[in-house]
Amino acid sequence: MNKITNQRFNETIYEHIVSSGLKVVVIHKPGYIGSSALIATPFGGMHTKLQDKEGNVFDILPGSAHFLEHKLFESEEGDIMTAFTEAGASVNAFTSYEETVYYFSTSNDIEVPLNMLLDFVSKIKISEESVEKERGIIIQELRMYAQMPDSRLVYETYRSLFVEHPFSNDIGGCEESVNAITKEHLEMCYRLNYHPQRMLMVVATGEQPQRIFDLVEKNHAAKKFDPVPMVESVKINEPNHVYRTNHEFTLDVQSLKSTVTYKLIHNLKKESERKKGEWALRLLIESTFSPLNPVYQDWMDKGIISDFFGFEVDLGEGYGLLMFYNETEQSDDFEKFLDKEIVLSSISEATLEQLKRRYLGQAFRSLNDLEDMAISFIRATFAHADFFESLTWVEDITLEDIEEIRNLIDLNNKCVVSLKKSKN
């Protein structure tokens, strides 16, 4: 058992790899009544092509990770969700582009639900009939998100920005891909991605860490696992240009919205480099496109931006984006405004220090919630980053870093997406 204490954040974690190869991390939170346990695999909506050491390529249908997440809750012994409820634990799961996570929280003793969590992710037992049944539920889920203006706007933006990258697919896939997913396909996805050596378990709890490790060890010692499949995601060669420069779609809504998104081309190899780059760009944009800028009020008063206005920065492996969103009927004017103000954007030393102070406060606050902390830990680990270091990356940013990273913004390499009102 490896103990890591971070004095500054006053947090201690314990790590241990059990005999099956599963890495287990306990975030020890004395004084907390409840426990949250999460088990995750680095298999999400963006993993659409995997390759093994022999060069065999496995094509994964869009939405497979999400479909599998739904199906794993099925067992021959009965309904898994019911079993958790009866144990006084609340269970759930989510699929993101990067990972699938199964988790529960309880204020009761952790042993029973912890064993149930380890049991149900350790096997797949699904029937053709149940896959058919789940299709209907997933299609309703996709339709629900498709008619929610904000989630649809983000989806259409990603579709416009990316040519090859799987971000152009919804995490849940589309009705066509969901209809094409079979029992065998799900079983293949499971086999390739759910081996303990590929997974990570994080338990945030006030319980003694050794007890958690013992429980996981005992559970996995009674199971047999096939050899770990040595697959990795096939690198995506995303072209530098955007897929669609302008795109309009309609919904039966009153609020018209737009996104203007700049595609960022970078060659940052390490997660720490990318995330520091992300911070540098975020700080520059925040200093310009927020109330920190004295002209921000004027922009609001003139209706150039609305209270909905905001931005996102994301620098990942093989992709990068800077997205602005706004409620506006004039997407052309919004685009011109951004192009002009990005050129003028700047940040002073004083503002940089002010923002660092804000985000350091946020970093501390993020450690209050058991589940949030565990999810952040999982994401840092899958990205090969140190969790505690990642909390303070913002402090390292200099004005020189910001000047350098702003060169990634190419005003000519962007897409504009507009939500318009449908005609009756």
Added chain:
Amino acid sequence: MKPIRLHENLNICIIKTGKFKDISFSFRFLSKSSEKNATISALIAAMASDRNEKALTKEDMTRLSDQLYGSYVDVRNTGYGGAICTEFKTKVLNGRYVNQPVILDGFFDWMLTMIRYPLINEETLKEAKKNVKSVLIRSMDNPMQFAMKKAFETAGKGYPLSINIQGSLDLLDQITVDECKSHLSEMIDHSRLDVFVVGDVDEDEITEMVKNSFLFRERHNVETMYRLKNTEHKEVELSRQMNQSNLILVYNPQVLPSDQDYWPLRVAMTAFGQLPSSLCFTEIREKRSLCYTIGAQMITFDGVCFVYTGIDAKQAKTVEKLVDIQLETVKNGQLSLTLIEASKKMMINSIRQIEDDASSIINYYYQIFLIGRYSDKEEIIADITKVTFEEIQEVFKKMTRITSLLLKGEGNHEQDNESTL
């Protein structure tokens, strides 16, 4: 947990704990619910979190907030039956993490200015009206939120249930600066005030601060719980160009938290539609794949319950019938004991877990104080534990449906226009 009564209708509740990295403060003022008050409160919330008389610009506000490591005041309104609670909520980092033990000094001054002196003038009101209008329109664009709002308007006609806590589009333009100022002044000086503090604080210091700032006036309470008398069933069908339909079914058992059958109803509702193993989720989603989202909720202080789901328009009648069958299952005493016990367990589990989240602690104790029936969560847990099978069956017989609202998806007639490179 008992609040300390500082004065008539002025209470403070301090939960001293060192397990959070910050200290949470919540000032909750209670005023009477009406469409106009909801609209004024929404405008005050927008202005109070934007600027105040010491920080005259958004830039000033942001700088002050960042000096306190990103503390900000979130002002929001919540409906509690016949009352509106206007909450000024904020968090400040515990100074020991940044070697600044006196961080609270400047914080108190900043927080009290936010509450007492929001910048209310023609300019800020104009901006607030624009923003509140956007929020209202945005929420109508969300099909499920829109369907719920319309269902409550119908079911609660003439009662607070029909009032949109986010404000009224019809009244928005009529509200004046003077009305906002007078409402704020009445609220700060004369409304019931409950103050909550969760974190590692000096209790005496906090109590003194509240006494000095809010003690000097007579404060009035507002009735929260009421019985909705509408019992006639109304059917509403609306339509929108979209692929999915939203069905909302509102029931009026007229059971309030002060009633003896409140906890039997809560347990029954949990088993009926709040768990993955609940009757609605199992029978409608899991067995028949008719929806992705389905659930049942209680609107505690209005004494009503509702079922919400997103479905295919063609299946609306089938789903409605299936919900009825699940209701009958409970009424006829066919609900399994295992599901009842699991529901109780989950309710107790979530009550115990509130201790791990400062906002949950505050929300929970505020409700308890408003209900006035309990002094401790263990009393509630005891009441949940002793709910019987017969009580559940009996209370569900009171479930009278008063509104069925279908927001029908009439297919999408989307137009896509694009230009590619």
